[in-house]
Amino acid sequence: AEKIVSDLSARSFGHLLKLDPAFFDRHNSHEMAARISADAALIQGVVATSMPLVLRNILMLIGGIAMLATTSPRLTLLVLIVLPLVAVPVIVLGRMVRRNARHVQDETGNLGGLLGESLSGIQTVQSFTYENALKSRYNEATRNVSRAALRQTLSRSGMVSSVILILFSSICVVLWYGAHDVLDGNLSAGNLVSFVFYAGMVASAFGVLGDMGSALIRAAAAFERMTAILNVQPNLADSNFTPDLKGDIAFNAASFAYQEQNILNGLTLSIPAGTTAALVGASGEGKTTVFKLLMRLYDVQSGAVTVDGHDVRAINLNTLRQAISYVPQDAILFSGSVRENILVGNPDASDAEMFAAAKASLSHDFIQSLPDGYNTLVGERGMKLSGGQRQRIALARALLKNAPVLLLDEATASLDTENEQAIQQALKGQHGKRTMLIIAHRLSTVMEADMIFVMSGGQIVEQGTHADLVAKRGLYSRMVEAQFLTDESRARRLHPDIPAGIVH
Numbered sequence: 001a002e003k004i005v006s007d008l009s010a011r012s013f014g015h016l017l018k019l020d021p022a023f024f025d026r027h028n029s030h031e032m033a034a035r036i037s038a039d040a041a042l043i044q045g046v047v048a049t050s051m052p053l054v055l056r057n058i059l060m061l062i063g064g065i066a067m068l069a070t071t072s073p074r075l076t077l078l079v080l081i082v083l084p085l086v087a088v089p090v091i092v093l094g095r096m097v098r099r100n101a102r103h104v105q106d107e108t109g110n111l112g113g114l115l116g117e118s119l120s121g122i123q124t125v126q127s128f129t130y131e132n133a134l135k136s137r138y139n140e141a142t143r144n145v146s147r148a149a150l151r152q153t154l155s156r157s158g159m160v161s162s163v164i165l166i167l168f169s170s171i172c173v174v175l176w177y178g179a180h181d182v183l184d185g186n187l188s189a190g191n192l193v194s195f196v197f198y199a200g201m202v203a204s205a206f207g208v209l210g211d212m213g214s215a216l217i218r219a220a221a222a223f224e225r226m227t228a229i230l231n232v233q234p235n236l237a238d239s240n241f242t243p244d245l246k247g248d249i250a251f252n253a254a255s256f257a258y259q260e261q262n263i264l265n266g267l268t269l270s271i272p273a274g275t276t277a278a279l280v281g282a283s284g285e286g287k288t289t290v291f292k293l294l295m296r297l298y299d300v301q302s303g304a305v306t307v308d309g310h311d312v313r314a315i316n317l318n319t320l321r322q323a324i325s326y327v328p329q330d331a332i333l334f335s336g337s338v339r340e341n342i343l344v345g346n347p348d349a350s351d352a353e354m355f356a357a358a359k360a361s362l363s364h365d366f367i368q369s370l371p372d373g374y375n376t377l378v379g380e381r382g383m384k385l386s387g388g389q390r391q392r393i394a395l396a397r398a399l400l401k402n403a404p405v406l407l408l409d410e411a412t413a414s415l416d417t418e419n420e421q422a423i424q425q426a427l428k429g430q431h432g433k434r435t436m437l438i439i440a441h442r443l444s445t446v447m448e449a450d451m452i453f454v455m456s457g458g459q460i461v462e463q464g465t466h467a468d469l470v471a472k473r474g475l476y477s478r479m480v481e482a483q484f485l486t487d488e489s490r491a492r493r494l495h496p497d498i499p500a501g502i503v504h
Contacts, residue, residue, distance in 0.1 A: 002044070002048060004047060005040055005043055005044040005047060005048070008040065008043065008226060009036060009040045011230060012036050012040075012226050012229050012230060013036060015229060015230050015232075016032060016036075016229065018234055019232060019234055020234050020235050020236045020297065020298070021292075021297045021298065022235055022298065023232060023234075023235075028113045028117070030112065030113040030114075030115070030116030030117045031109045031110060031112065031113030032109075032113075032229070033112070033113075033116060034108065034109045034110075034111070034112020034113055034115075034116065035105070035109040035112075035225060035226075035229070036226070036229075037112070038105060038108045038109060038112060038222075039105055039222035039223075039225050039226050040222075040226070042105070042218060042219060042222040043219050043222050043223060043226075046215050046216060046218070046219035047219070050212045050215045050216065050219075053208060053212055054209065054212045054216075057204075057205040057208045057209050057212070058205070058209070060201055060202075060204075060205040061202055061205040061206065061209070063201075064198050064199075064201040064202035064205060065079075065080075065202060067194075067198040067201075068195060068198045068199065068202065071191050071194050071195045071198065072178070072181075072187060072191060072195050074181075075174055075177060075178055075181070075187075075195060078173070078174060078177060079170060079174060079199065079202070082166070082170035082173065083170070083206070085166050085170075086163050086166050086167065086206060088162075088166075089158070089159050089162030089163055089166070090159060090163065093155055093158055093159035093162065094159060094217055096155040096159075097152065097155045097156050097159055097217045097218065098217045098218070098220060098221050099221075100148065100151045100152035100155050100156075101152050101217060101218035101221035101222070102221040102224065102225065103148045103151070103152070104145065104148040104149050104152050104218075105221060105222055105225055106148075106225075107141070107144045107145045107148045108145055110141055110144070111138070111141045111142060111144075111145055114134075114137060114138055114141055115138070118134050118138070152218070156218075163206065164203075167202075167203040167206050168203060170203075171196070171199050171200070171203055174195070174196075174199055175192075175196060178192045178195060178196070179192070235299070236296060236299060236317065237313070238316060238317050239313070239314050239315060239316050239317075240316060241310070241314055241315055241316055241319075242315075242316045242319040243308065243310055243315065243319065245307050245308050245310075245315075245319070245320070245323040245404055245405075246273045246308050246404055247273040247274065247307070247308070247323070247404035247405045247434060247435035248271070248272055248273040248307065248308045248309065248435070249270070249271040249294065249305075249306070249307055249405070249435060249437070250269070250270045250271070250305070250306045250309075251267045251268055251269050251270075251290070251293075251303070251304075251305055251306075252268060252303050252304045252305075252306065253266045253267070253268055253302070253303035253304075254266070254267045254268070254293065254300045254302070254303035254304065254305055255267070255300060255301050255302045255303055255458075256286075256289060256293060256298065256300050256301055257301060258289075258298075262458060263286040263289045263458055264286045264289060264290070264293075264300075264458040264459075265457060265458035265459055266303065266458075266459060267286070267290070267303070267455075267458060267459055267460060268459075268460065269453050269460050269463070271435060271437065271451065272435075273308075273404070273435050274432045274433070274434065274435060275435055275436075275450045275451060276431055276435075276436040276438070276448075276449045276450050276451075277435075277436070277437050277438070277449055277450060277451045277452070277453065278437075278438045278439070278440060278445075278446035278449040278451070278452045278453065279437065279438070279439045279453050279455060280439075280440065280441075280443065280446060280452060280453070280454055280455070280476065280479065281454055281455035281456055282456070283441075285455040285456060285457070285458065286455060286458050287409075287439045287455055288329075288409055288439065290437075291326065291407050291409060291437070291439070293305050293312075294307075294312070294324065294405075294407070294437075295320070295321055295324055295326065295407075296312045296313070296315075296317060296320055296321070299313060307320065307323070307405075322403065323403050323404050323405055324403050324405045324406075324407060325345065325398035325399070325401040325402075325403040325405065325406045325407065326398060326407045326409070327391070327394050327395050327397075327398045327406075327407065327408050327409065327411040328394070328409050329409045329410035329411070329439075331382070331387075331390040331391045331393070331394035332381060332382070332394075333378050333381060333382030333385070333390055333393060333394070334378075334381075334382075335377075335378070335379065335380050335381075336377065336378065337372075337374065337375045337376060337377055337378070338367050338370065338373075338374050338375070338376050338378060338393060339354070339374040339375060341378060341382070341393055341397060342354055342357065342358065342363075342374075342393060342396050342397050342400055343397075343400070344397050345357070345396075345397040345398060345399070345400035345401035345402075346400045346401055346402065349400055353400060354374075354396075354400060357396045357397075357399040357400035358393075358396045360396070360399050360429070361392045361393070361395035361396040361399060361423065362392055362423055363389070363392040363393055363395075363396045366389060366392075367393075378390075378393075388416070391411060391412070392423075394411075395408075395411055395423070399430075403434070404434050404435060405434060405435045405436075405437070406430065406434050406435070406436045406437070407436075407437050408427075408436065408437070408438045408439065408440075409439045410439055410440060410441065411423075411438075412424070412440075412442075412445060420442075420445065424445060424448075428448075442483075443479060443480055443483055446466070447466045448466070449465075449466070450465070451463060451464070451465065452464065452465065452466060452469055452476065454469065454474075454475055454476045454479075456475060461474075461475060462474050462475055462476050
């Protein structure tokens with residue numbers, strides 16, 4: 001019984017990990033976690049506790065009916081005529097029990113989702129003094145669970161009570177007929193007492209089976225919810241094609257819309273292998289979407305995304321993603337040690353390789369200063385570390401993976417200017433060794449890129465080197481002026497004697 005529940009939980013979790021991000025865009029991840037844990041616990045309780053009771057009482061029922069038939073075949077026939085009536089409340093009320101049980105599990109999942117979401121964002125909750133509002137929402141959610149559980153209990157009690165009422169009413173009928181048989185001399189008083197005893201055994205077994213039946217119905221509702229997860233199929237079809245990818249990237253008239261909102265509109269760009277390229281533009285122009293389409297977390301609605309000339313939809317997902325290292329703007333670390341988080345990039349890497357990646361990301365020195373060095377626990381989502389430290393560990397993880405494509409989404413946004421410049425120098429050592437695609441709002445981080453793509457309206461509106469784009473006096477040039485001249489004006493107010501243009 002324990003193995004069944006363990007396997008079911010493992011299968012559900014493994015299946016969730018295979019589902020594409022579009023599924024989690026529609027469903028609360030905390031609610032999904034609560035669903036697996038709560039449903040598995042219910043199934044476990046029923047399978048491990050109720051099933052032995054069911055088997056035992058089935059044996060008692062069979063044995064009791066056999067003894068009834070031995071004692072008085074005539075009265076046994078009467079009992080067997082009445083017993084099918086027990087199925088009526090089980091069938092009629094059983095559906096209600098199942099529906100209410102499913103509702104209880106849904107409300108329990110919502111409660112667990114709210115709890116997980118609140119605790120994972122506890123710093124935001126406290127900084128906005130949102131505790132009272134969340135407490136009200138949580139109280140309302142617990143009341144919803146309580147109301148659903150009460151409805152479930154009433155329907156379950158109604159079913160069990162109906163079964164018991166029918167059973168003991170039938171025993172009264174049997175006693176009435178049995179008493180007449182004793183008076184008529186067709187049955188001895190001792191046999192009637194024995195018959196009543198066996199009838200009580202049968203009635204008791206039926207009563208327990210009725211109660212266990214309601215428990216099994218609740219478990220069936222939980223099982224339905226878990227199998228509903230297993231029945232969800234990923235939107236992204238996989239392939240068996242496993243080419244050796246070098247990192248030649250192209251978007252060919254790629255269009256993508258999210259929830260009917262157009263993000264990319266015929267995007268076309270080409271990045272040869274070994275090139276360092278940058279995507280710049282205002283927020284919401286689809287720069288991060290380019291990364292997600294390249295990693296095939298989503299599929300384009302029209303056009304194509306290719307790596308080494310192969311449409312990413314034709315490449316095996318594991319092969320494609322193993323060829324890409326990704327550093328997100330919001331670096332996510334897992335609960336565990338620093339070592340474990342860096343080795344996510346390459347679990348089989350040696351200590352020497354791990355140290356080299358940490359040094360390249362300027363992580364090694366601060367990691368060694370931690371209480372337990374590389375074995376220091378980082379806490380949930382890495383909250384024991386600063387934002388800059390998390391970002392550098394995420395960069396070390398990506399460098400350790402040593403993939404032919406490196407995607408950097410504002411990877412130095414949480415670093416101070418000195419560390420940012422140092423990491424830029426470290427990344428220069430990767431130039432030509434792999435394809436690097438960088439998203440940055442601070443243009444100082446992309447000035448030396450081989451190619452800069454300026455995005456607007458979901459398209460590439462300008463492309464070229466920093467010098468070429470500044471000379472064009474277009475959108476990129478205006479972005480440079482807005483960013484750098486503001487810095488110069490600020491510097492000039494502090495130091496009026498600074499030579500003209502020196503900051504720029």
